Amino acid sequence: MAAAGSRRVPRAERERQMLDAAVATFARRGYRAASMDGIAEAAGVSKPLVYLYLNSKDELFSACIRREAAALTAAVRDAVQDGATPEVQLRSGLLGFFEHTAAHPDGWTILYSQARTVGEPFAAEVAALRAEIVDFVAALIAAACGSQEVAGYAHALVGAAESLAGWAASSPSADRSPKDLAATLMTLAWSGLATAVPPAPAS
Template identity: 85%
Template sequence: MAAAGSRRLPRAERERQMLDAAVATFARRGYRAASMDEIAEAAGVSKPLVYLYLNSKDELFSACIRREAAALTAAVRDAVEVGATPERQLWSGLLGFFEHTAAHPDGWAVLYSQARTVGEPFAAEVAVLRSEIVDFVAALLTAACGSRDVAAYAHALVGAAESLAGWAATAPDPAPTGRELAASLMTFAWSGLSQAVTGRVEGPAREESGRAG
């Protein structure tokens, strides 16, 4: 390990190496049980070097959260087909989300299972990520639906996606693919969202609206 730790690498590459090891360790062991010793060993560096680059376990965990959050947000934004129909935009965004979480299970575990349950300040960092994704989804729905209030739809959709990805992470083999998860939520959500896009309200919601009027 000393030889591996002594190899000269650019700082950015060394930090990436440490963060990769930390994400995998936090996902497997949990924040409290994970030790800096095992993270350093997994990264192939000395523990003092981890502290030199990332100062403390708290700062290391925060760095993991920020990196994984940025990667997830970018995956969703990049996947959405700008200029496509609302249905196609929803599908492509869901596909980007679920394919990313399926391809990066350790990163998703850090965000969904660890950071939100450890407490502050980590939960607040994940809340910022969630708010950014909700705002992005709301902006897409607003563009499709015009001036109608879509905040409830955006929160419901993001919550459903998070819950489904969380379930998939612990589902027995063979685990559903990202495409299968996106198709499941698309089938579940689009019938209602399509009514919002066209301005139609049906079923119990229409009956309640009629009574209110």
């Protein structure tokens, strides 16, 4: 029987605590150096409980990738303003991306650095995330310019955003806000995209 005044932690909350601890540990120590003992200690649970919930280190790392990928995708989608001009939609999507990566540096490290370098199947999971974001950006551009030949634009824009976020994360002395990063990329990208996207009609 539980001690008086103790509270049974719901499974979903316990898993969230474990994933929070795992994301921080993997991001800061790297996949290979991270240990299940260290993750359990950081989460405030026993190692057997981590294995009970998430089976293995590989499955725990995959769960971290899936959670952080879903959160990043949602942040980009939610930031885009419905009914706005193509320029505003792209700018708001980029701002959502940079705000999320700045607010969740450990999650971004998992996706941008760790998962890509550890190997399969983790790299494939991140590639699936990237393809989803590229498709979303391509749909925005295609809807604006009435053409489906926009894959190159979308890949270039997503790749540039990833590179810029990686630079900002690894160069804290740069002191660039998410708004600054979004503005920098729009300055670079929009002059080219504007040739494919017609200007918004005058109101």
